[in-house]
Amino acid sequence: MTDLTALTIAEARDKLRKKEFSASELTRAHIDAMAAARALNAYVLETPEKAEAMAQAADARLARGEAGPLEGIPLGIKDLFCTEGVRTTACSRILDNFVPTYESTVTANLWRDGAVMLGKLNNDEFAMGSSNETSCYGPVRSPWRRRGSNADLVPGGSSGGSAAAVAARLCLGATATDTGGSIRQPAAFTGTVGMKPTYGRCSRWGTVAFASSLDQAGPITRTVQDAAILLRSMAGHDPKDTTSADRPVPDYEAALGRSVKGMRIGVPKEYRVDGMPAEIEALWQRGADWLRDAGAELVEISLPHTKYALPAYYIVAPAEASSNLARYDGVRYGLRVPGRDITEMYEKTRAAGFGPEVRRRVMIGTYVLSAGYYDAYYLRAQQVRTLIKRDFEEVFAAGVHAVLTPATPSAAFGIGEKAGADPVEMYLNDVFTVTVNMAGLPGIAVPAGLDAQGLPLGLQLVGRPFDEETLFTLGAVIEQAAGRFAPERWW
Numbered sequence: 001m002t003d004l005t006a007l008t009i010a011e012a013r014d015k016l017r018k019k020e021f022s023a024s025e026l027t028r029a030h031i032d033a034m035a036a037a038r039a040l041n042a043y044v045l046e047t048p049e050k051a052e053a054m055a056q057a058a059d060a061r062l063a064r065g066e067a068g069p070l071e072g073i074p075l076g077i078k079d080l081f082c083t084e085g086v087r088t089t090a091c092s093r094i095l096d097n098f099v100p101t102y103e104s105t106v107t108a109n110l111w112r113d114g115a116v117m118l119g120k121l122n123n124d125e126f127a128m129g130s131s132n133e134t135s136c137y138g139p140v141r142s143p144w145r146r147r148g149s150n151a152d153l154v155p156g157g158s159s160g161g162s163a164a165a166v167a168a169r170l171c172l173g174a175t176a177t178d179t180g181g182s183i184r185q186p187a188a189f190t191g192t193v194g195m196k197p198t199y200g201r202c203s204r205w206g207t208v209a210f211a212s213s214l215d216q217a218g219p220i221t222r223t224v225q226d227a228a229i230l231l232r233s234m235a236g237h238d239p240k241d242t243t244s245a246d247r248p249v250p251d252y253e254a255a256l257g258r259s260v261k262g263m264r265i266g267v268p269k270e271y272r273v274d275g276m277p278a279e280i281e282a283l284w285q286r287g288a289d290w291l292r293d294a295g296a297e298l299v300e301i302s303l304p305h306t307k308y309a310l311p312a313y314y315i316v317a318p319a320e321a322s323s324n325l326a327r328y329d330g331v332r333y334g335l336r337v338p339g340r341d342i343t344e345m346y347e348k349t350r351a352a353g354f355g356p357e358v359r360r361r362v363m364i365g366t367y368v369l370s371a372g373y374y375d376a377y378y379l380r381a382q383q384v385r386t387l388i389k390r391d392f393e394e395v396f397a398a399g400v401h402a403v404l405t406p407a408t409p410s411a412a413f414g415i416g417e418k419a420g421a422d423p424v425e426m427y428l429n430d431v432f433t434v435t436v437n438m439a440g441l442p443g444i445a446v447p448a449g450l451d452a453q454g455l456p457l458g459l460q461l462v463g464r465p466f467d468e469e470t471l472f473t474l475g476a477v478i479e480q481a482a483g484r485f486a487p488e489r490w491w
Contacts, residue, residue: 004029005169009073009226012172016062016072023062023072027055027116030074034118034170037143039491042155042165044079044137045087046119054116061114068114070233076171078162079120080127081107081217082206086117090208091135092125094328094353096335104206105238106175106217113233118171122161125355126325127182127210130429131418132160134357139415142190143168143487147454150490153412156186156429162220163190167487173221173230177207179214180313181433184445187220188407188458191447191485193475194220195227198466199440200245202231203238211320212243214313214437223484224446224475228252231468247466255469256476261295263474266400270306273409273431279451280406287404287448287459290481291474301395301403305387306435312388313434314427315368315381321358322365328353360423389439396464402474405432407445407458436462444471448482456485 004026007015016023031048051074058072082088082100089095103111111117124134131154132140142155143164155164159176163186166174176183178196187194195218202217209215219230232252238244267288272281288298330336330349337352339345354362368377395403409431418426436443441462448459459478463471 005033007172008223009172009221009229010223012073013070013229017067023055023058023116024052026072027051027074027118030118030171037168037170037491040141040143040164040168041138042122042140042161042168042170043076043119044089044091044122044135044161047086047117050086051116051118058114058116068112069229070110071114072116073114073172074116074118075110076118076121076162076165076174077107078123078159078175078177080123080177080208081175082208083107083117083120086120088120088208090126091123091137092353092355092358093136094335094349098334100206102206105203105240106207106234109233109236110175115233121165121174124158124160125358126208126321127158127177127179128321128357128361129157130181130185130426132157132186133415134355136355140164141415142412143491144190144412144455145487145490152415153455154189154415156189156412158182159186159220163187163192163194166190166192166220166222168491173219173226175217175234176220177215177217178437179210179317180437181430183218183220184407184433184443184458184460185429187445189412189456191456191487192220192222193224193227193447193479194218194445195231195468195471196436196443197231197235197468198245198442200243201235201442201466201468203236203241203244205238205240209324211317212324213320214317216437224472224479225253225256227444228256228472245466250469252469252472255472258473259295260291260474260477263296263401263470264399265291265296265298265474266301266395266403267298268301268303268306268403268405270303271405271432277410280409280457283449283457283459284404284406287478290478291404294477299400301400303391303395303435305384305391308384309388309435309438310427310431312381312384313430313438314364315377316385318361318365319369319378320365322362322369325358325362357423385438388435392439392441401464401470403462405460405462407432407460411451411453411455411457432460441465442468442471444475446475446478447485448478450485
C-alpha cells in the first residue's frame with residue numbers, strides 16, 4: 001500500500017469510495033505521522049480518540065453508500081475555530097482551558113460532509129503575527145530547511161500550524177483564517193496552496209475574532225484541486241453571521257481545467273516595491289509567462305492606493321482587535337488572576353493572559369479609537385480602505401479577470417530573525433496580501449518555484465468578488481507549469 005499520508009484529498013476520496021483502504025486506516029496513518037512529528041509543534045492538541053470514532057462512523061456511511069463529499073478525510077483545525085467539547089484557546093493564555101459548548105459553522109459544515117478531526121493546529125496568538133512565533137504554545141517549526149542548513153525556519157503566520165501540518169503530511173488539508181494574509185503568506189512559505197475567499201463567503205460564526213471586517217476562513221491544502229474541494233464544504237450562507245453572503249456555493253472543482261484563453265490578467269506596477277529580491281521579480285515574470293502561454297492576456301494595471309494599504313491596515317485591524325478583545329476580562333471564562341477589586345482583577349488578568357504582540361495591538365487600537373485621535377487615524381484609514389476597494393473595482397470594470405502578484409516579499413526566514421525590536425519589519429511581510437482583505441476580495445497563493453536556497457516561493461492571484469472559480473482555474477495553470485514541492489523529511 002502506498003503511504004496514505006502522501007495522498008491528496010481528491011485521491012483519498014476516490015480510493016475510499018473504491019474501498020482500497022478504510023477511513024480508519026487513513027486516520028491511523030495520520031495519527032502516527034502526527035506522533036512522529038511533534039518536533040514541528042504544528043498541533044497544540046491532538047484528538048486521536050475523537051478522530052478514530054469519526055473515522056469509524058465514516059466507514060459505516062461508506063459501507064451503506066451514504067458518503068458525504070469529504071467522507072473519511074482527516075483534517076487539522078486551526079485553534080481559532082470553536083470545536084464543541086474540544087479545547088479552543090486561540091493559542092492565548094487568556095483562554096486557558098476554554099472548552100466551547102458549541103461548534104463553529106465552518107467546522108460543522110466539514111463534519112456534516114464526513115470529514116475527520118485530527119486535532120487543533122498552532123497559530124499566532126489571536127491570529128496576530130506573520131511567523132507563528134507569538135503563540136503561547138511556542139513557535140511552529142517549518143518542515144522546510146535551507147539547503148545545507150539545520151536552522152529552524154518559520155512557517156509563516158498566523159496559520160503556521162495549518163501550513164506546516166499540510167506540508168509535512170500531518171493532515172490531508174487544514175482550516176485557516178486570513179485577516180491580512182494569514183492563509184496566503186504561510187502557504188507561500190511552505191509550498192502549499194492557500195485560498196482566502198471573498199469576505200462573507202465562509203461564516204465567521206464560532207471563529208475567535210481578530211478584526212471582524214477583515215477576518216475570513218479558508219483552506220490550506222497541497223493542491224489547487226484540494227483547495228476547491230475543501231472550500232466548497234467550508235463555504236455557504238449562515239443566518240447566525242450577518243456578514244455571511246446569501247448566495248449559492250458553486251462546484252469549485254468543476255472550474256479546474258477550464259480554458260483561460262482570452263482572460264485578461266492585470267499586473268500592478270505598484271507592487272514592484274523597493275528592494276524586492278531579484279528572484280521574486282523573476283518568479284513573477286515566470287508566472288505571467290505561464291499564463292500567457294496558456295492563452296491569457298497580460299496587461300499592466302495601476303492600483304495607486306496600494307502604498308497606503310499597510311499603514312491603513314495596521315490602524316483598522318488593531319482598532320477592531322481592541323474592541324473584540326475587550327470581552328477577555330477574567331469574568332466569564334478563561335484565565336482569572338485575582339485582585340483586590342474588579343478593576344485590579346481585569347488589569348492583572350489581561351496583563352498575564354495576553355502576550356506582547358497582542359498587548360501592542362490592543363494598545364494601538366485603543367489609541368486610534370480614542371476621542372482625540374479617532375478622526376485623524378481610524379476614520380482616515382477607513383477612507384483609504386474605500387479608495388483601495390475602488391482601485392480594484394475600476395480595474396475589474398475595465399475587463400480584467402484577475403490580478404497576478406507575488407505572495408510574499410521573500411522566502412521563509414529563521415525563527416527569531418525578525419521577532420526583535422522592530423515590529424514593522426515583521427509587518428512588511430504582509431505588503432502584498434493586506435490589500436485583498438481591505439477590499440474584501442478573494443485571493444489564492446499557489447507554489448511557483450524554489451529560491452536559490454531551496455525554499456518555496458508563491459504567486460498570488462486576486463479575483464473579482466465571489467469569483468473564486470476563476471482563481472482556481474488560473475491557479476491550476478500555475479500549479480501545472482511549476483509542479484509540486486515537498487520538503488525533505490528531517491523531523
